[in-house]
Amino acid sequence: MNKVSGLARLLEAGHFGVTCEIGPPKGVAVDTLSEKGSWVKGYVDAANVTDCQTAVVRLSSIAAAVHLKSLGLEPVVQMTGRDRNRIAIQSDLLGAYSLGLRNVLCLTGDHQRFGNHPEAKGVFDLDSVQMVEMVRRMGDPGEFLCGEPIRGELPVFFVGAVENPFAGSPELRVRRLAKKIEAGAKFIQTQCVFDLEGFRRFMALVRARGLDRRCHIVAGVTPLKSARMARFMRDQVAGISIPDKVVNRIEAGADPAATGVDLCVEQICELRRIEGVTGVHIMAINWEQVVPEIVRRAGLYPRPAC
Amino acid sequence: MIVAEPKSFGELVEMVGDHRRLLVASCSGCTAVGGVGGVRQARELACALRIHFRIRGVELATEVAGVTRQCDPEFVAELDGAVDRNEAVLSLGCGVGVQFLADRFNRVPVFPGLNTRFAGGLTAAGIWEEKCRLCGDCILHLTGGICPLTRCAKGILNGPCGGSQDGLCEVGDGMPCAWQLIYERLSSLGRVGLLEQIRRPRNWADSGGGPRRLGNGGAGE
Numbered sequence: 001m002n003k004v005s006g007l008a009r010l011l012e013a014g015h016f017g018v019t020c021e022i023g024p025p026k027g028v029a030v031d032t033l034s035e036k037g038s039w040v041k042g043y044v045d046a047a048n049v050t051d052c053q054t055a056v057v058r059l060s061s062i063a064a065a066v067h068l069k070s071l072g073l074e075p076v077v078q079m080t081g082r083d084r085n086r087i088a089i090q091s092d093l094l095g096a097y098s099l100g101l102r103n104v105l106c107l108t109g110d111h112q113r114f115g116n117h118p119e120a121k122g123v124f125d126l127d128s129v130q131m132v133e134m135v136r137r138m139g140d141p142g143e144f145l146c147g148e149p150i151r152g153e154l155p156v157f158f159v160g161a162v163e164n165p166f167a168g169s170p171e172l173r174v175r176r177l178a179k180k181i182e183a184g185a186k187f188i189q190t191q192c193v194f195d196l197e198g199f200r201r202f203m204a205l206v207r208a209r210g211l212d213r214r215c216h217i218v219a220g221v222t223p224l225k226s227a228r229m230a231r232f233m234r235d236q237v238a239g240i241s242i243p244d245k246v247v248n249r250i251e252a253g254a255d256p257a258a259t260g261v262d263l264c265v266e267q268i269c270e271l272r273r274i275e276g277v278t279g280v281h282i283m284a285i286n287w288e289q290v291v292p293e294i295v296r297r298a299g300l301y302p303r304p305a306c
Numbered sequence: 307m308i309v310a311e312p313k314s315f316g317e318l319v320e321m322v323g324d325h326r327r328l329l330v331a332s333c334s335g336c337t338a339v340g341g342v343g344g345v346r347q348a349r350e351l352a353c354a355l356r357i358h359f360r361i362r363g364v365e366l367a368t369e370v371a372g373v374t375r376q377c378d379p380e381f382v383a384e385l386d387g388a389v390d391r392n393e394a395v396l397s398l399g400c401g402v403g404v405q406f407l408a409d410r411f412n413r414v415p416v417f418p419g420l421n422t423r424f425a426g427g428l429t430a431a432g433i434w435e436e437k438c439r440l441c442g443d444c445i446l447h448l449t450g451g452i453c454p455l456t457r458c459a460k461g462i463l464n465g466p467c468g469g470s471q472d473g474l475c476e477v478g479d480g481m482p483c484a485w486q487l488i489y490e491r492l493s494s495l496g497r498v499g500l501l502e503q504i505r506r507p508r509n510w511a512d513s514g515g516g517p518r519r520l521g522n523g524g525a526g527e
Contacts, residue, residue, distance in 0.1 A: 082460075086507060108467045111459055111477050127462035130507045145507065164468035172466065172489045175501050179464055183504055191468060238469045238476035 005102035005158035006074045007046040011187060011216045015304050016272060017279025019076065019189065019218060020291050021048045024064035026057065033064055036288040037071045043295040044073075045303055048105060048189070048281070051078040055115025062096045069100060076160065077101050079135075082109030085125035086134065086145050093135060097155035105160040105189065106131040128161055129179050135159050136184025159184055164191035165202035166241040174205040181215050188215055189281040192222035194242040196270050203274050212276030219271045220281045223290055224260035227251040261290060261297070268298040307336040307427060308400040309434045310343065310420040318351070318396065319358060321417040326365065328355065329392040330419070331385060331407060332372035333399035340434070342420055343398035345372045351398070351419065367392075376403025382410050389414060442512045448500050450491030455508075457484035463505035 011017050020043075022036050040047060047068055051061040065075035077096050079089060093104060108128040112120045126134065134145045139156035143149050161180040165173055177188065193199045199219065206212050224230045230250045234242040246263065253259030268280050280298075284290050295301045322328055330348040337343025352368035359366040371388040373381040376399030389395060389411045397404040401422040408416040424436035439456045445463075446453060455461045459477040465485030469476025473486045492498045512518060 108460055108462055111469070113459075113477055122460065124460045124462060125510070126507050127460070127464050127467075129464035129504055133504065134507075162468065166471075167468045168466060168470045168473065168483065168486055169489065172486070172501075175498075176464070176466070178502065179504055238471050 004156075007076065007103050008158040008186065010045050010304060011278060013304075015045075016300065017046075017216065017218055018044050018282065018295055018300050018303060019046045019048060019279065020044045020282045020284065020288065021050060022064070022068065022288060023050050023053060023286075024059035024061065026059075028059065030059070030064070030067050033059070033067055034071060037068045037073050039289045040291045041071060041073055042303065043292045043301060044282070045279075046074040046076050046103060048076040048078055051080045051107070051109070052083065052115070053078075053110065055082065055110050055112045055117070055120075057116060062092060062099065062101065065096070065101050066099050074103070075101060076103040076105050078105045078107060079131065080107045080109030081124055081126045081128065081131055082112060082122055083120075085123050089126065089131065090134070090138065090144055093138065093157070094155060097157065102156075102158055103160065104135055104157045105162065106135060106185075107162055129176075129183050132159055132161050132180055132185045133183035158186055160187040160189060161185040162190065163188050164239045165193070165199055166191060166195065167239040170198075170202045170205055173202065174209060174211070177206065178209060178211055181211055186215055187218060187279075189218045190220045191239055192220040192283055193267065193271065194222075194240075194246050196267065198241060199271075200274060203276050207276050212278075216278045217276055218279035218281045219274075219277050220283055221264050221267050221271070222283045222285060223264040223287065223294060224250050224256070225287055226256045226260075230256075230260075261294060264294050265297045268294070268300070272298075307339060307425070308402070308422060309340055309424050309426050309436070310337050310400050310422045312342050312347075312351075313419060313421055315354065315358075318355065318417070318419060322355060322359075322366065322394065322396070325394040325415075327367045327392040327394075328352070328369070329385070329388050329395045330355075330368060330370050331376065331388075331395055331397045331399070332370065333374075333376040333397070333403050334372060335375040335377065335399070335403075337398055337400055337403075337420060343400075345370065348372065348398050351396070376400075376406055379406060379410065382406050385411070441508070442518065443509065445505070448503075448505070449488045450495060450497070452484055452488045452491060454484050454488065457482075457487070463508065 020040050025032050049061040049065045052058050061077050065077045068075045106128050112122045136159050139154050142154040163177045227250050230247045233240050250256050250259050271277050282291055330352045332345045332348035333343045348370045352370050356366050373384050375381050394414050395416045396419045397407050398419045404418045425438045426434050426436040429435040459475050466483050470483035475481045475483045
C-alpha cells in the first residue's frame with residue numbers, strides 16, 4: 001500500500017495535473033460508479049469523490065473512493081462539515097486512511113436547504129479552514145484536534161481545499177485562500193472557470209501574495225452540454241460566473257455539446273498559460289464519458305505515471 | 307430581546323381541551339414589547355377562546371392577569387391567587403416564563419401561548435431579526451460587531467464560503483452574506499487585517515451539557 005499520495009508526488013514533481021469529479025450513486029448499485037471510473041481511468045491523475053453534493057444523500061464518499069481505488073484510480077475523498085462534527089470527521093478520516101485513501105479535500109459543504117432533506121440539522125461544527133488545519137495536524141505533528149497524540153502510524157493526507165474566485169470580492173477571496181494555505185492546504189481546486197479575465201485578475205492577486213508558490217492551484221473547468229445548462233448555470237447557480245459570450249457561442253453552435261467540449265479544451269489551454277496554475281480539475285457533471293476526449297484534445301494525454 | 311410569535315389558535319384550543327376555567331397570563335417584558343404577550347393580547351385571546359367554545363355550547367371562564375416579568379420568581383408569585391381560581395394557565399411569556407410558571411404552579415397545567423423564536427430586534431417596521439445565538443463566547447470585537455454565528459447560514463467563523471454572491475447568501479430570501487458585511491465593516495474601520503487570523507473551532511462544551519448556569523449563588527459581590 002502506498003504511504004504517500006500519488007497525486008501529491010505527481011504535482012510535487014512539477015507535472016501539470018489533471019483531476020476530475022465522480023458523483024457516487026443515489027443507492028447501493030456501484031456498477032454506474034465503476035463504469036464512470038473505467039471511462040476516466042488513465043486520463044486523470046486523481047478523481048474527486050463528492051460528499052453528498054448539493055446536500056443530496058448519496059453513497060458515502062469514502063466507500064465510493066474505495067470502489068474506485070480497487071479499479072486502479074487515485075481517489076480524492078471530499079469531506080464536508082455539514083453532516084459531521086469534529087469527532088465524526090476525524091473518525092471517518094482514520095477509516096479512510098486505513099482503507100488506503102491518501103487525498104482529502106475539505107469543504108464547508110453546500111447548505112442543507114438545497115438538498116433532498118431540507119429539514120436536516122446542519123452541523124457545521126468546523127468550517128473548511130478549521131477542517132484543513134485539523135487534518136493537517138492529524139498527520140503532522142500527529143494529534144487529534146483535542147491535542148491528544150495519535151498512536152502508531154500517522155494519517156498523513158495530501159490535504160486540499162477549494163476556492164471560488166467568483167464568489168464576491170476577489171480581494172476577500174484571496175484573503176480566505178491565504179487562510180486555507182496557512183492552515184495547511186497543499187492543493188486548491190477552484191470552482192469552474194468560464195470567465196478567464198476574472199480568473200486572471202484573481203490569479204494576479206494570488207501571485208502578488210506568493211500563494212501560488214505555497215500550494216498547487218488546480219483550476220476547475222466544466223464542459224457545457226447544452227444551451228439550457230449554460231443558461232441555468234449562469235442564472236441559477238450561486239457562485240458561478242459565465243460570460244454572455246460563452247452562452248451565446250453554445251447557443252449558436254449546431255451541436256451545443258461539441259461546442260461545449262471545444263470551449264472546455266480552449267479554456268484548459270488558456271488556463272495552462274496562466275502563471276501559478278498547476279493543473280485542471282474537470283467537473284463534467286453527469287457527463288464523465290467526455291473526460292478522455294477533453295484530456296486528449298487539450299494535449300494532456302498520456303498522463304505521467306505517479 | 308426575546309422574540310416570540312403566537313401559536314396557531316387551533317393549537318391553543320387543543321391545549322385548553324376540557325379545562326373550563328383558564329388563566330391567561332401576560333408578561334410585560336419582551337413579549338409585550340413584541341406585541342404578542344402583553345395584557346391587551348391576553349384579553350383578546352381570552353375573548354376569542356370564550357367565543358370559540360361558546361358557539362360550540364361550552365362555557366369557558368377566563369381570567370387575565372399580568373406580571374412585570376414571568377422570568378422572575380418574585381413577580382410570578384403575584385399570580386398565586388389567580389392560579390388558585392383556575393384549572394389551567396395559558397402563558398403569553400416566552401419559553402422561560404412558561405417554565406417559571408410551571409415550576410411554581412405544579413397543581414395546574416401551564417400551556418405555552420407563544421413559540422419563542424430568537425434573541426433579536428426590529429430591523430425594519432414589523433420585521434424582527436435574530437442577532438445573537440447566546441453562544442456564550444462573544445467575538446463581536448473581531449467581526450466588526452456582526453455575529454457570523456447567527457447571521458451566516460452556516461455559522462462559520464472563517465468566511466465567506468463559496469456561496470456568497472453579489473453580497474448575498476446562497477440560502478436566499480435576499481439575506482445578506484454576513485461575511486461580506488463583516489469584510490465591509492472591518493474595511494471601513496481599517497481593521498481588515500483581522501480577517502487574516504484563523505479562528506479556531508468553537509468550544510461548544512458550554513452549550514451541550516444541560517442548562518447553562520451563571521452566578522455564584524449570592525456568595526459575595
